[in-house]
Amino acid sequence: MTVISPQERETVPRERDWFRSAVVYQVYPRSFADSNDDGVGDLRGIIGKLDYLERLGVDVVWLSPVYRSPHDDNGYDISDYQDIDPLFGSLDDLDDLIAGLHGRGMKLVMDLVVNHTSDEHPWFVESRASKDSPKRDWYWWRPARSGFVPGEPGGEPNNWESFFSGPAWELDEASGEYYLHLFSRKQPDLNWENPEVRESVYEMMRWWLDRGVDGFRMDVINFISKDPALPDGPVRDGRPYADGTASFISGPRIHEYLREMHEQVFAGREEALLTVGEMPGVTVEDAVLFTDPARREVDMVFQFEHVGLDHDGSKWNPTKLRLTDLKASLGRWQAGLAERGWNSLYWGNHDQPRVVSRFGDESPEYRELSAKMLAGVLHLHRGTPYVYQGEELGMTNMPFATIDDYRDIEVLNHFREATELLGEDPAVVLAALAPLNRDNARTPVQWDAGPNAGFTRGTPWIGVNPNSGAVNAEEQISREDSVFTFYRTLIRLRHELPVIAHGDFTMLLPDDEEVYAYIRRHEDHELLVLGNFSAHPRIAEVADPLWADARRLLGNYPDAHGLALRPWEFTALLRPIPIPVPLAPLDTEVQA
Numbered sequence: 246m247t248v249i250s251p252q253e254r255e256t257v258p259r260e261r262d263w264f265r266s267a268v269v270y271q272v273y274p275r276s277f278a279d280s281n282d283d284g285v286g287d288l289r290g291i292i293g294k295l296d297y298l299e300r301l302g303v304d305v306v307w308l309s310p311v312y313r314s315p316h317d318d319n320g321y322d323i324s325d326y327q328d329i330d331p332l333f334g335s336l337d338d339l340d341d342l343i344a345g346l347h348g349r350g351m352k353l354v355m356d357l358v359v360n361h362t363s364d365e366h367p368w369f370v371e372s373r374a375s376k377d378s379p380k381r382d383w384y385w386w387r388p389a390r391s392g393f394v395p396g397e398p399g400g401e402p403n404n405w406e407s408f409f410s411g412p413a414w415e416l417d418e419a420s421g422e423y424y425l426h427l428f429s430r431k432q433p434d435l436n437w438e439n440p441e442v443r444e445s446v447y448e449m450m451r452w453w454l455d456r457g458v459d460g461f462r463m464d465v466i467n468f469i470s471k472d473p474a475l476p477d478g479p480v481r482d483g484r485p486y487a488d489g490t491a492s493f494i495s496g497p498r499i500h501e502y503l504r505e506m507h508e509q510v511f512a513g514r515e516e517a518l519l520t521v522g523e524m525p526g527v528t529v530e531d532a533v534l535f536t537d538p539a540r541r542e543v544d545m546v547f548q549f550e551h552v553g554l555d556h557d558g559s560k561w562n563p564t565k566l567r568l569t570d571l572k573a574s575l576g577r578w579q580a581g582l583a584e585r586g587w588n589s590l591y592w593g594n595h596d597q598p599r600v601v602s603r604f605g606d607e608s609p610e611y612r613e614l615s616a617k618m619l620a621g622v623l624h625l626h627r628g629t630p631y632v633y634q635g636e637e638l639g640m641t642n643m644p645f646a647t648i649d650d651y652r653d654i655e656v657l658n659h660f661r662e663a664t665e666l667l668g669e670d671p672a673v674v675l676a677a678l679a680p681l682n683r684d685n686a687r688t689p690v691q692w693d694a695g696p697n698a699g700f701t702r703g704t705p706w707i708g709v710n711p712n713s714g715a716v717n718a719e720e721q722i723s724r725e726d727s728v729f730t731f732y733r734t735l736i737r738l739r740h741e742l743p744v745i746a747h748g749d750f751t752m753l754l755p756d757d758e759e760v761y762a763y764i765r766r767h768e769d770h771e772l773l774v775l776g777n778f779s780a781h782p783r784i785a786e787v788a789d790p791l792w793a794d795a796r797r798l799l800g801n802y803p804d805a806h807g808l809a810l811r812p813w814e815f816t817a818l819l820r821p822i823p824i825p826v827p828l829a830p831l832d833t834e835v836q837a
Contacts, residue, residue, distance in 0.1 A: 266746035267304035279701035288334035352459035385425035405489030460519035467524035470496030529581035536586030588628030598685040602642035617801035618815035777810035
């Protein structure tokens with residue numbers, strides 16, 4: 246048991262920046278808990294697990310989309326922003342979830358997906374009804390490229406590639422024009438240049454806040470501003486389409502739009518709300534602007550730099566992570582947002598594979614040790630940590646056997662394009678999909694060792710990981726040395742220790758390929774954090790050897806070994822900031 250002295254605890258309320266000492270838990274509803282045994286998780290299933298989340302100690306639940314949707318992209322294609330899809334329940338169920346969370350001192354953050362809608366949303370249905378529709382300009386419609394007949398190869402308005410493979414344009418045969426979709430063809434992009442679009446989005450957001458929601462995680466929000474010229478992008482070797490990101494990543498009016506959103510939706514509200522911008526391709530410099538409280542845009546951003554280090558150009562070309570690259574990346578973000586703004590801290594989410602399989606060691610010998618080490622190293626950085634469902638149990642990647650086992654549109658589209666259009670070997674493509682695919686994170690949460698891991702008594706919508714007999718919540722909840730208990734302790738420490746929530750950050754050993762080390766300092770305490778990213782012993786060669794005698798705040802082994810790190814060891818050492826020894830007074834006597 247970790248003992249915290251009264252002097253080390255947080256004693257001054259910090260309402261303005263409450264999220265600095267908070268921890269967010271992401272629920273992917275489809276895979277969390279199924280209450281009606283149809284094989285798909287739902288809101289009542291989440292409500293049934295609120296005591297579990299309270300026991301874990303998290304402050305905020307981020308709920309992936311539960312709006313009405315055709316589910317082309319598992320709910321990120323929304324057909325009605327102000328209703329719940331019957332697959333997940335009803336608005337009454339959501340109200341009960343909000344009440345249950347608030348009653349336990351937790352907040353609810355909804356996923357906001359407003360770069361695009363579903364093609365079944367009434368806005369788009371009206372937009373495509375006629376070139377003269379009042380909502381035609383709510384989306385990006387363009388004629389065929391000059392000199393081409395609509396539908397002819399190369400006739401798309403520009404050469405951009407969709408993130409889900411193929412062109413970013415879909416021909417509407419009725420009107421002979423194309424509409425832009427950066428993702429699925431069933432996810433047409435909204436035209437934020439149109440003020441009516443923006444006001445309709447803001448009105449919807451206000452409606453949710455009035456209903457009791459505590460904020461939003463904003464999906465690819467830095468894509469909403471696009472260069473109106475929609476110019477061609479550079480063609481990539483071996484690809485039939487081009488990279489258009491220079492025209493929409495943090496586009497020309499993005500800061501204007503986010504400031505307007507803040508003014509129209511959040512300004513003047515007394516509640517402690519949270520706004521998080523998911524921003525692929527964002528730079529540190531832009532993130533400072535996005536998260537500077539004085540600019541009133543968003544509280545924090547999700548950036549993707551550190552989860553782009555273990556593949557070469559494409560996630561389907563996986564490579565081995567170099568720890569020095571990870572430290573350089575995370576250290577740059579820690580330094581860049583040190584004076585203004587704030588970091589989000591995460592290893593996993595619904596779009597990333599399981600971190601134990603990715604950066605740790607999923608073998609039976611080291612799975613729990615590496616899961617704890619990765620958690621400790623991440624959570625003690627400066628920023629707000631995010632826990633993705635099942636991460637607190639040390640869940641691992643899924644051993645998908647065939648392409649038929651997958652459900653993700655990104656995977657299915659890539660496999661079809663690679664094998665059918667590019668002629669690649671299906672076995673080679675399938676092997677490349679395994680490490681980093683999104684379905685790794687979307688298998689059901691493993692609640693117990695029973696059938697379907699306790700997720701459902703029906704047929705689960707996606708396969709259950711076969712290791713659920715050994716890796717499950719029921720086995721871990723009461724075990725003192727479990728991954729779950731370790732996460733509970735980490736979360737409690739962030740709540741209680743000002744040095745974790747508010748301390749500065751100094752990276753150590755930047756050139757070491759196996760030991761991750763840094764120091765946090767705040768007022769009269771400093772914390773040394775060490776993680777061994779290897780399966781063999783290492784000595785943490787920090788400059789101050791007196792750290793070896795400091796009090797161990799937390800570790801993933803039962804006993805302390807100071808600066809000697811065992812395989813996958815994590816240790817955090819706490820001490821009062823040493824008082825400098827005063828220099829002896831100078832001898833000012835003048836000698837004859």
